[in-house]
Amino acid sequence: MKKILLFVFVVSWLFASCQEKEAEQRPNILFIMTDDHTQQAIYAYEKGLLDSVYFPNMDRLAKEGALFRNSFVTNSICAPSRAVLLTGKYSHLNGKVDNVGPFNWDQMIYPKLLQEAGYATALIGKIHLGGKPQGYDFSLTLPGQGNYYNPEFIRNGEEEVKFEGHCEALIPQFVVDWLENDWDKSKPFAINYHPKAPHRNWMPEEKYLSYLEDKEFEFPDNFFDDYEGRGTAAREQEMEIVDNMYWGWDMKFEENPFTGEPSRLAAPFGRMTEEQMAAWNEVYGPANEKFIREFVPGDQRIADTPDRKALAKFKFHRYLRDYLKVVKSVDDGIGKVLGYLEEKGILDNTIVIYTSDQGFYLGEHGWYDKRFMYETSLSTPLLVRYPKEIKAGSVVEEMVMNLDHAPTILDYAGLEKPHDMQGESWRAIAAGEDVSWRDAIYYHYYEYPGAHSVKRHYGARTERYKLIHFYYDIDEWELYDLKTDPKEMNNVYNDPAYAEVQQALHTRLEELREQYGDSDELNQQYIDRSLSKN
Ligand SMILES: [Ca+2]
Incomplete structure (x- = not known):
């Protein structure tokens, strides 16, 4: 009898220690999703626009992991893309087809499955889905679009807290704080780390107000597109840099330089401290005055004069520089979080996924914004670092979608995807395995009129x-x-x-x-x- 008991004891001990080991080995998941970042704003994608602008931490992920060349979204707009990410289902099934309608958190989303399986889960940054987040042990989210300067956050879906500082410095700090103080270290972690940037209206952090101010960029070669050869939709959109960007909100003028109308900038400016405002004015003040000196002779509207190309050049540069300035802050944040994981010796047991909620036009076809199924907005960056499975410098050509991320994350966590999740795990293709893969993707955009x-x-x-x-x-x-x-x-x-x-x-x-x-x-x-x- 004693022998049997001893045997049972040894077997259960072995079993328990195997389980422990398995739990230990389950990878952490750091899922980073920016808002409106686009492939052509990452040097590693080699799209030519950036020339020599390099974001070391994003490019590090590409260098040390895999770059997905054909990474697409199923519906190129903010909130619906996030709903696809969480549910692994197309908009027409998860119900969040546009930015306007509600999102149902009661449905199956992958963080709930991770949580049930013993992951410590956190959501930090922008989610833009309204309601109280489910599936997370901890959440600290921006209300709606959130603010760049001195933003409010909502803790665990309930309590609103205001912080001083720039959103893109605060969010990575919150990620590190959670890892340091609140992460239950007996569990692997799964974090959704979601910067606000580079979403409109691109208000740069103080230290990057002057970044790239002297850099000249070439127009994309189809900037002055006349939409011949396309249909009504391309001609009738309202996303042209020259005609549809606001002088205040986008171009950073306190009032329309041609009409004198006050701009929506009053609200974000009203949030800034005196020091922040002084730093801002030091850069934008003289640049705006120079524009007015050169472009506003009396009450003449430049848009009707032959100087339209010069106006386009100003707008394109103000837009592109501001966009890249906030990306620079995001890159710093990624560096901060990667540095923390590295210092703790857990980076290599962490799957780091970098992506965005869709692509974005940086002057291609003369546009900003997204929405169209055309390549620039259909595509989105996807960089993945996990040296245990992914060779440094891998380039993946297969067509993946944001629909696939939930099944992939579950796969890495050793979990089965629910039968009604519609995506496929890209884990094997990231590892360079030769597996059969889809030959086509499906897309559907809804927000019209809008x-x-x-x-x-x-x-x-x-x-x-x-x-x-x-x-x-x-x-x-x-x-x-x-x-x-x-x-x-x-x-x-x-x-x-x-x-x-x-x-x-x-x-x-x-x-x-x-x-x-x-x-x-x-x-x-x-x-x-x-x-x-x-
Ligand atoms: Ca977006």
Whole structure:
């Protein structure tokens, strides 16, 4: 009997210690998602726009891990993208199709599964989904869009707390504070670390107010796009840098230099301390005065004069510099958190995923903003560092989507994805394994009528082609050959040379809509829902 007891004891001890070891080995997950950061603003993507602007910590992730060249979103807009991330489901199934409607936190989201499986979970930064976050042991989130200067945060979905400082310095500090003080070290951690930047209106941190002020950038070669060769949607959008950016909010003028109307900057300026305001005025004051001296002769409106190109140059530079200034702060924050993990000796047991909620135009087609299924906004950065599985300097060509992140994170955590999650784990392809993978992705954008007037559309993209259907108040199809026309300047729909391709893409698109459970009936439901709110 004694022998049997001893045997049982030894076996249970072995079993328990194996379990402990397994728990020890489960990787930590640091998921970093910025807002509106775009591939062409990361040097490692080699898109040419940045010339010599280099963000060392983001580029470090690419150098020491994998860069996904074909990383896409399913609906290129902020809050819906976050809902796709959490649920692993398309907008038409998770219900968050646009920035306007509510998000249902009661549904299955991956942090709940991690939490149940013994992960310590935290959400820090921007989530933009309203309601009380679920699935997190700790959350400290910006209300809505949040503020760059001296922002309020909501602790655990309830208590509002105001902090002094710049949002992009505070958020990484909160991440480090949580790791240092609140993380239950008996568990692996899973953090959603979500900067606000580089979302509009790009208000730089004090130390970067002058950063890049003297740097000249080349216009993207299709900046002065006349939208010939595309359809109504491209012509009628309201996201042009020259015509649709606000003098105050975006261009940082306290009043419209041509009309004298006061700008919306009064609100963010009202939040700043005297020191912050003085530092700001030292840089923007003289630059704005110079603009007025050069561009506002009396009450003449420059937009109607032949100097439109000079005006475009000013706006493009103010925009691009401010955008990159706030990215610089994000990069510092990433460096801070990576440095902390490194110092504690846990960086290599942490899967670091860097991505954004969609891509963004930095002057391509003359635009800012996102929304379209065209390449720049359909794409988003994806860099992953996990030296245990991913070779340094890997480049992944397979087409992945933000739909895939939830299943991937569960996979890394050793968990099965729920049967109704629609994405696929990209863990094996990140590790360079030769696995069969999808040949097409499906996309659907909804927020119309709405900000920036980008019409509702859905479509399919294969490795080489893209088919888009714009619907609701128009019924137009566009087809692009990404090999011969990577900047999507020429719609070849109904071009006889592409007749077979067109037919095959229509078939593939219908298959995808069926596979993912989307339909014309759902389109109508979401139109009705949106109209009923107006
Ligand atoms: Ca966004």
